[in-house]
Structures are given as C-alpha cells and as structure tokens.
Amino acid sequence: MQTDSSFTFVLFGGTGDLSMRKILPALFEAHRAGGMLAASGKIVAVARHVADRGGYLEWVDTHVKPYVSKNGLDETAWASFLERIEFVKLDLGNPEDFALLRDAVSDLPGIRVFYLATGPSLFVPICRALASVGLNENARIVLEKPLGYDLKSSNAINDAVGEIFAEEQIYRIDHYLGKEPVQNLLALRFGNALFEPLWRREWVESIQITIAEELGVEARGDFYDNTGALRDMVQNHLLQLLSIVAMEPPHSMDSDSVRDEKLRVLRALKPIDQRDISKVAVRGQYHSGVIRGATVPAYATEPGVKPESTTETFVALKVEIENWRWAGVPFFLRTGKRLADRVAEIVVNFRPVPHSALGASALRAGANRLVIRLQPNETIRLYCLAKQPGEGMNLASVHLDLAFDRFFREGQMEAYQRLLLDVINGRLALFVRRDEQEAAWRWVEPILNEWAASNKPPKPYASGTWGPAAASAMLAQHGTCWLEEEN
Known part of the structure; x- marks a missing residue:
C-alpha cells in the first residue's frame, strides 16, 4: 500500500494515552515499512503539557518506544520518524491559540488530517476553532468514539461538525x-x-x-x-x-x-x-x-x-x-x-x-x-x-x-x-x-x-x-x- 500523497497529520491530544499506545506507533510502523508514507509528510502534535518540540520528542521517546520495540527497535528508522514530528503548544480552551497552529502548518504540504484523540466534549470547540482560522479547507477530520451519549447528543455533535466539514471530510473511526x-x-x-x-x-x-x-x-x-x-x-x-x-x-x-x-x-x-x-x-x-x-x-x-x-x-x-x-x-x-x-x-x-x-x-x-x-x-x-x-x-x-x-x-x-x-x-x-x-x-x-x-x-x-x-x-x-x- 504505497502512496505519494503528501500530508500534514495534526494530532490533538498529542500526549494522551491513545496517541502514545496506538496512533504514533501505527504511524511509525507505516514510516518504517517504507513507501507507505510520503517522504514529505509531517506529523504536528498538539498538547499543552510540554513546553516545546524538544520536550515533546523526549515524551514520545519515553512513552511510545515501549509499544514499538517489542520485536526490536530500528534506531535509524526511529530517528528519521522523529524528524517528521513538529509540535505546537496549544490550549484547546483558548480559540485564539489556534492562530499558532495555522502559522505552524500553513507552509506544510499536502492534505491536512486533524485527528481528535480527545474527549467528545472538545470535538465541536476544536472544529469551530479550526474553521475560525481557515483550517477546515483541504482537510479531513477524524473523530474518535464515543460520539455522543445518546441519539440526541450524537446528532448535536454531527450537526455542529457538519456545519464546518462536509460528510466526505469526516472520518468516524472504529478500529475493529x-x-x-x-x-x-x-x-x-x-x-x-x-x-x-x-x-x-x-x-x-x-x-x-x-x-x-x-x-x-x-x-x-x-x-x-x-x-x-x-x-x-x-x-x-x-x-x-x-x-x-x-x-x-x-x-x-x-x-x-x-x-x-x-x-x-x-x-x-x-x-x-x-x-x-x-x-x-x-x-x-x-x-x-x-x-x-x-x-x-x-x-x-x-x-x-x-x-x-x-x-x-x-x-x-x-x-x-x-x-x-x-x-x-x-x-x-x-x-x-x-x-x-x-x-x-x-x-x-x-x-x-x-x-x-x-x-x-x-x-x-x-x-x-x-x-x-x-x-x-x-x-x-x-x-x-x-x-x-x-x-x-x-x-x-x-x-x-x-x-x-x-x-x-x-x-x-x-x-x-x-x-x-x-x-x-x-x-x-x-x-x-x-x-x-x-x-x-x-x-x-x-x-x-x-x-x-x-x-x-x-x-x-x-x-x-x-x-x-x-x-x-x-x-x-x-x-x-x-x-x-x-x-
């Protein structure tokens, strides 16, 4: 499954458990396989618990390595994978911070993928903040479960997200x-x-x-x-x-x-x-x-x-x-x-x-x-x-x-x-x-x-x-x- 598709993968909840155990290990395996990820593709992690890119890479080195080294870790591939990663310190509760994200990704190539590895209560605020800085164009949004508490709340989230992203831009993930x-x-x-x-x-x-x-x-x-x-x-x-x-x-x-x-x-x-x-x-x-x-x-x-x-x-x-x-x-x-x-x-x-x-x-x-x-x-x-x-x-x-x-x-x-x-x-x-x-x-x-x-x-x-x-x-x-x- 090779691709030449350039991309910018923006990971909200970049220090969270799901990112450490599943998302970043999966991206690393695709990177290590060769040809699955375009060489120009970038990963932009978003979090507020670390200060800068250096601190985030240390966090990743500590928390992700155990999930990718079970069969031995290719240190060369790992080092080149870390080169793909950028970091933006961002408070999700402050929409004005999203201008920092816009500036960080504006010159990066390809389709933008926004992965929301956060609680569902943040889905709508994040999507609205992305739209406020023009980041909902040429983009795909990935929503983790649970999407709502019942039919009414699920429809409320889908209605709000649907005002910002078209249905073909929305990827509701079920890993099974x-x-x-x-x-x-x-x-x-x-x-x-x-x-x-x-x-x-x-x-x-x-x-x-x-x-x-x-x-x-x-x-x-x-x-x-x-x-x-x-x-x-x-x-x-x-x-x-x-x-x-x-x-x-x-x-x-x-x-x-x-x-x-x-x-x-x-x-x-x-x-x-x-x-x-x-x-x-x-x-x-x-x-x-x-x-x-x-x-x-x-x-x-x-x-x-x-x-x-x-x-x-x-x-x-x-x-x-x-x-x-x-x-x-x-x-x-x-x-x-x-x-x-x-x-x-x-x-x-x-x-x-x-x-x-x-x-x-x-x-x-x-x-x-x-x-x-x-x-x-x-x-x-x-x-x-x-x-x-x-x-x-x-x-x-x-x-x-x-x-x-x-x-x-x-x-x-x-x-x-x-x-x-x-x-x-x-x-x-x-x-x-x-x-x-x-x-x-x-x-x-x-x-x-x-x-x-x-x-x-x-x-x-x-x-x-x-x-x-x-x-x-x-x-x-x-x-x-x-x-x-x-x-």
Missing part, C-alpha cells in the same frame, strides 16, 4: 473495522464461491459476536461510570461487526457501496419492545474476584466510580435481523470487563446435517462452525467433523486453519495503521457514516431508556468469570451455548 480478520471475512464471503451460498438462514443456526476484556476500568472510572458497556462497546464496535457479518454483497468495494449495505443491516434490526428487554438483554457489573492468580477489586470500589453505581460493565443481547437472508437466525452479542479472558471473535454456527448415516455425533450442535478470531491472535478457523483413526466410524471435531501468514510474506497490518493510511489516502469505506451511527443509536436507545427507568441493579458476576449466569441462560433457551461453555 480495520482488523485483518474483518477484512478477510469480506474476502472469504465475496471472493469465493464456497461460503456465500451457505451465508443465510437455511444453513446458519446462530451467530455469536464477543468482545471480552480481562481489564477493569483502570484509570477511566470517571468516564466509564457515565458511559457503560452498552454505549462504550455495543452501539459502535459490536453493531459494526454485526453489520459486516450480515451485509449483502456490495456491487463494489467503494466507500458508499460498502456503507450502504451496512446501513441496510442496521435498519433491519428488529426493534426491541421495552416489555421484552429483560428476555433479550442481560446487563451485569463485576464484583471482586481472581484473574490469573491476582485478586482484583469490585467495580464499585474502582477510583472515580460512585459506590452505589448501577453502570453496567457487561452486556449480552439477542438480536434479530428482519430481512430475507437472516429472518429467524439469532445473533448473540456479548461484551464485558473483568472476564475470564481477553478475546474478540465472531462464531458462525452452521446447522447440523438433516440426517446422518454416521451416527448421532454428526448431528450435534457446533459440529460445523467458522470462528473468526480478532484478538489476541488473529486467525480464521473452519471446524468440521472427521473420522478418528482406528476401528469403527467415530467422528471428532477438527479444524482447518486459514493461516494467512504462511502464504504472505508481509506481516499483518495493525488496525490503526490501516485506518490512518486510509484517512491520508482518502478512503472512507472502513469509517462510519453518519446515517449508520444514527441507526445504531436509534436501535440501542430503548434499552438505554428501560435500564435508566428500571430500579433493578445490574446482575453481579465475579471477576475472572464469563459474566452473569443469565447470559448463558438466554442462549440455553435457544438450545445453544457460548463457545467456551461447549469446550
């Missing part, structure tokens, strides 16, 4: 869409004749999408206690993955063709009647427990969390899509903190054969499935039945690994690296369009409203487990179970 297995899912479905005929209600029994974390809220208690898992993970990451899995084949891979098909899925989600929410939605909150031999605290005792908090740290949902392809197929979504393992995966359970001459084992649930692992190890596995060696026709589950690293010399590209290159090169397909975001909020809101009105607290679960028992019971009602329970 940049992961290699998600891209390979599209390739498997739409590039091969094998899977697409099976990708429908006649052959698929159920689909599970899980994003599980071992970590708690860490230092984000203040933010998380006003957000919760439904807003933080379901409204964006999980529903975006769902739309990728369930979408119809687009006529091409251009940005609007792909996003049109995702939007059709989001609009086809069966509305959840508030009277049925308790049957199809489980919310939980972690209590103290043991993870990898260490005792961890309960959510209510985490720094920044109110002791009486009813914020959910776990959500499990049963979702239905009301269209011809998926009618009657349950999609089970799950996310949570302080769970038994860190894993993100999509599990497609195919229906068993209608009749087996090989015995009952060929009819068992889960004999045929596709597992797309997004993290920690990005793989795709196809599970099927095979005869065990020896006497008799005894069947056992085996899997075929789609090990892309064996076929391609190039290493897998990290999600942020792919997405940042797409921004620089003007590719919108992997970014969320406004109407997608509105459709997701509109579907989620009845659950948010019901939980807010309810006096029932979230169901407790011990840290280090897979969440409340009610999440397993919900699947049991449909004759299935979560993948780890079967194993």
Whole structure:
C-alpha cells in the first residue's frame, strides 16, 4: 500500500494515552515499512503539557518506544520518524491559540488530517476553532468514539461538525473495522464461491459476536461510570461487526457501496419492545474476584466510580435481523470487563446435517462452525467433523486453519495503521457514516431508556468469570451455548 500523497497529520491530544499506545506507533510502523508514507509528510502534535518540540520528542521517546520495540527497535528508522514530528503548544480552551497552529502548518504540504484523540466534549470547540482560522479547507477530520451519549447528543455533535466539514471530510473511526480478520471475512464471503451460498438462514443456526476484556476500568472510572458497556462497546464496535457479518454483497468495494449495505443491516434490526428487554438483554457489573492468580477489586470500589453505581460493565443481547437472508437466525452479542479472558471473535454456527448415516455425533450442535478470531491472535478457523483413526466410524471435531501468514510474506497490518493510511489516502469505506451511527443509536436507545427507568441493579458476576449466569441462560433457551461453555 504505497502512496505519494503528501500530508500534514495534526494530532490533538498529542500526549494522551491513545496517541502514545496506538496512533504514533501505527504511524511509525507505516514510516518504517517504507513507501507507505510520503517522504514529505509531517506529523504536528498538539498538547499543552510540554513546553516545546524538544520536550515533546523526549515524551514520545519515553512513552511510545515501549509499544514499538517489542520485536526490536530500528534506531535509524526511529530517528528519521522523529524528524517528521513538529509540535505546537496549544490550549484547546483558548480559540485564539489556534492562530499558532495555522502559522505552524500553513507552509506544510499536502492534505491536512486533524485527528481528535480527545474527549467528545472538545470535538465541536476544536472544529469551530479550526474553521475560525481557515483550517477546515483541504482537510479531513477524524473523530474518535464515543460520539455522543445518546441519539440526541450524537446528532448535536454531527450537526455542529457538519456545519464546518462536509460528510466526505469526516472520518468516524472504529478500529475493529480495520482488523485483518474483518477484512478477510469480506474476502472469504465475496471472493469465493464456497461460503456465500451457505451465508443465510437455511444453513446458519446462530451467530455469536464477543468482545471480552480481562481489564477493569483502570484509570477511566470517571468516564466509564457515565458511559457503560452498552454505549462504550455495543452501539459502535459490536453493531459494526454485526453489520459486516450480515451485509449483502456490495456491487463494489467503494466507500458508499460498502456503507450502504451496512446501513441496510442496521435498519433491519428488529426493534426491541421495552416489555421484552429483560428476555433479550442481560446487563451485569463485576464484583471482586481472581484473574490469573491476582485478586482484583469490585467495580464499585474502582477510583472515580460512585459506590452505589448501577453502570453496567457487561452486556449480552439477542438480536434479530428482519430481512430475507437472516429472518429467524439469532445473533448473540456479548461484551464485558473483568472476564475470564481477553478475546474478540465472531462464531458462525452452521446447522447440523438433516440426517446422518454416521451416527448421532454428526448431528450435534457446533459440529460445523467458522470462528473468526480478532484478538489476541488473529486467525480464521473452519471446524468440521472427521473420522478418528482406528476401528469403527467415530467422528471428532477438527479444524482447518486459514493461516494467512504462511502464504504472505508481509506481516499483518495493525488496525490503526490501516485506518490512518486510509484517512491520508482518502478512503472512507472502513469509517462510519453518519446515517449508520444514527441507526445504531436509534436501535440501542430503548434499552438505554428501560435500564435508566428500571430500579433493578445490574446482575453481579465475579471477576475472572464469563459474566452473569443469565447470559448463558438466554442462549440455553435457544438450545445453544457460548463457545467456551461447549469446550
């Protein structure tokens, strides 16, 4: 993925955790690869916690290096990367300071990319300040999640940003869409004749999408206690993955063709009647427990969390899509903190054969499935039945690994690296369009409203487990179970 596109990449929140862990390491990897970033491209970091460029480069050297040196650091590449970086000390609360930014970038080449690695409350003030000094022309703006607290606040942000930047200038980022297995899912479905005929209600029994974390809220208690898992993970990451899995084949891979098909899925989600929410939605909150031999605290005792908090740290949902392809197929979504393992995966359970001459084992649930692992190890596995060696026709589950690293010399590209290159090169397909975001909020809101009105607290679960028992019971009602329970 080589480019001659010159650019000026302006990073707001230049000393923040996201910049240190993800954004700058991704830009460095693209720089080190050679040819992915135009030689003339510049990175302009914006922050107020350091005094000058020298101080900022020291900060980067300390805080970014641990995330780029796991496999050994190329010091020559690192030194040349630092040469790309400029710095502007700027108080985001003072619009007059943006004249300093204008002066710093006015002579720099290429398209301007403004990456807002800040809290959402700063999105509109930053955009207005950029417009006040004429920096909204020949520019792209990248917005991190969460974009709003609900549909109303999301629309307010989108309306305000939309007055300054056109929709084709706005890149709403969801890093799960940049992961290699998600891209390979599209390739498997739409590039091969094998899977697409099976990708429908006649052959698929159920689909599970899980994003599980071992970590708690860490230092984000203040933010998380006003957000919760439904807003933080379901409204964006999980529903975006769902739309990728369930979408119809687009006529091409251009940005609007792909996003049109995702939007059709989001609009086809069966509305959840508030009277049925308790049957199809489980919310939980972690209590103290043991993870990898260490005792961890309960959510209510985490720094920044109110002791009486009813914020959910776990959500499990049963979702239905009301269209011809998926009618009657349950999609089970799950996310949570302080769970038994860190894993993100999509599990497609195919229906068993209608009749087996090989015995009952060929009819068992889960004999045929596709597992797309997004993290920690990005793989795709196809599970099927095979005869065990020896006497008799005894069947056992085996899997075929789609090990892309064996076929391609190039290493897998990290999600942020792919997405940042797409921004620089003007590719919108992997970014969320406004109407997608509105459709997701509109579907989620009845659950948010019901939980807010309810006096029932979230169901407790011990840290280090897979969440409340009610999440397993919900699947049991449909004759299935979560993948780890079967194993």
